[in-house]
Amino acid sequence: MSSILVLMAGALRLDDNPALLAACKTGRPVVPVFIHDNESAGAWAPGGARRWWLLQSLAKLGWELEQRGSRLVIRHGNTSDIIGALLGESAADAIYMNRSYSPHGRALQETLHETCTAAGVECRRFSGNLLLEPEQIVTKTGKPYEVFSPFWRQAKELIGEQYAYDAPSQIPAPSAWPATDPLESLGPEPKPSCWADPISEAWQPGEAAALERLEHFLDEIAAGYAGARDVPGVDGTSRLSPYLVDGEISVRRIWAQSMAAAEANPAASNGIHAFLRELGWRDFSTHLLFHFPEMPKRPLKVNFNRFPWQDGQGEHLAAWQKGQTGFPIVDAGMRQLWQTGWMHNRVRMIVASFLVKDLLWHWRDGASWFWDTLVDADLANNSASWQWVAGCGADAAPYFRIFNPILQGEKFDKRGEYVREFVPELAALPDAYIHKPFEAPREVLEGAGIALGQDYPHPIIDRKASRERALAALAHTKV
Ligand SMILES: Cc1cc2nc3c(=O)[nH]c(=O)nc-3n(C[C@H](O)[C@H](O)[C@H](O)COP(=O)(O)OP(=O)(O)OC[C@H]3O[C@@H](n4cnc5c(N)ncnc54)[C@H](O)[C@@H]3O)c2cc1C
Missing domain, CATH: 3.40.50.620 (HUPs)
Structure with a gap:
C-alpha cells in the first residue's frame, strides 16, 4: 500500500x-x-x-x-x-x-x-491554524477587512461553534522508514549562549505543555483576564503565543475549551470573551498578511513611505535593545524580552512606541529585533502590531498618540513590581520615583543606593523635545 x-x-x-x-x-x-x-x-x-x-x-x-x-x-x-x-x-x-x-x-x-x-x-x-480562512470573511463590497471591530463583529457570527478533533491513538507506520537527519542539522543552538538558560527556565515548548498551559489559564487566570491583561507585573494572560506560532496547539481547541469553560463558569465568561477577542486579532493579522503580503516590508498606509525615519544614531537603537534607555518601563520590557524571549503586550506597545516615536527609528528595525528575540515571533502578528503602533498599519493607532512611558508605567505598574523584577538596580526606589528616577531628589537616590549615570543611565532623550520632533515628522506624511 x-x-x-x-x-x-x-x-x-x-x-x-x-x-x-x-x-x-x-x-x-x-x-x-x-x-x-x-x-x-x-x-x-x-x-x-x-x-x-x-x-x-x-x-x-x-x-x-x-x-x-x-x-x-x-x-x-x-x-x-x-x-x-x-x-x-x-x-x-x-x-x-x-x-x-x-x-x-x-x-x-x-x-x-x-x-x-x-x-x-x-x-x-x-x-x-485559523478560526476563519481568509476567503471566508470579506466586507459587503467583497474586499478584505482593514478595520478590526467590523471584522470581529462578522467573524464571531461566522465562527460559531468550533470543533476540535482528538489526536489519533495510533498512526499507521510504513514497513520501512526513510532516513532522518539529526535534530542538530537544523543548526546550532541560538547564538548568545547566555540566552538559553533563562529561556529554558521560563518555557516548556511542545504540545503537552501547551495543553497544560491552556488548562491552567482557563482554571486560574481567565476569570480575571479582562482587568489583569494590561498589568505586566502579574501572570494575567494566557502566554500561549509561542505555542500558536507553529501550531503546537490548535486555535480551534483553544476556542472550544474556552467556550466550554465560560459555560461551566459564568463568572469567568467576561474574561474568557475578552481573551477570545485577542485570538480574533490573531486571525485578523493573519488575514492582513494574506491579503497584503508586503506588510512585513512596507507600510500599509502608503503616505508613510515619506516618513523621515532616523537611522543615524545607532547608540539609541543599541540602548533600546539592551534596556538602557533610562526609562524604567521601557528597560524592564526590553530586558524581559532578552531574558525570557517574551514580553507583555502592554509593554510591547510602550517599547515600540518609544522606538518609533521618541527615537524615530523605523518600525522595521524594531520588528527585526523582535523577530530575533521573541519565542513567539510570528510574521503576521509582529508586522501588523509594529505597523499598528507606528500608525501606518491597518486600523492603526493614530500616529500623534504617543505613549508616555512614565504615565504608562504609573498606570499599569503602579507599585513598580514589574520594573523591580527586571531592573533590579532600581528595586530600592520608592514607588513615587520608580518610573522616573531622574526626577528623584539626590537624597532619595542615595537612600536607594543609585548613582544615576553609573548604576542606571540618565534618560537618553528629552521626551518633550522628542515628542515635538515626532509630531513635526508626521507632517511629512501629509504633503
Ligand atoms: C510591537 C508588537 C509586536 C508583537 N509581536 C508579536 C509576535 O511576533 N507574535 C505574537 O504572537 N504576538 C505579537 N504581538 C501581540 C501580543 O503582544 C502577543 O500576542 C501577546 O503578548 C502574547 O501573549 P499571550 O499569549 O499571553 O496573549 P493573550 O493576551 O493571552 O492573547 C491570546 C492570544 O491572542 C493572540 N494575540 C494577543 N494579542 C494580539 C495582538 N495584538 N495581535 C495579534 N494577536 C494577538 C496571541 O496569539 C495570543 O497568544 C505583538 C504586539 C506588539 C505591540
Missing part, C-alpha cells in the same frame, strides 16, 4: 491536526515529515529565540509520534528536492499538509501543489 507524506510544518501537534487525521483515516501508512528550509523562508527563517524553541518542540513532537507507533522524519534543505526524494524513498503517492498563510509558505505550497499534481501525486491542503 502506498504511503502518505504529512508535512507537519505549521502544525507541530497531534491533537486537532486535520492533515494528519485525514491521512490516518485512509488506513495507509503515514510518514510525518518536517523540512527545515531556510532558503525558501529567506529573511523570515526563524530568528534565534524561535530556533531554540523549534528545536525543543520538534524533539517533543518526535517523542509524541513514537508513543503512537510513528516517527518524525526531519530533513534539512530545499523543500521541492526533499519531497522529490522522499516520495521515492517512502513509496508515497500523496502529500497532505495544513495551509500556510505567509508569502513564502504560500509560494512553497503552491509550487508543491503544481509539481505534485503534474506528476500524478495527490496533494491536499487542510485548514488547521
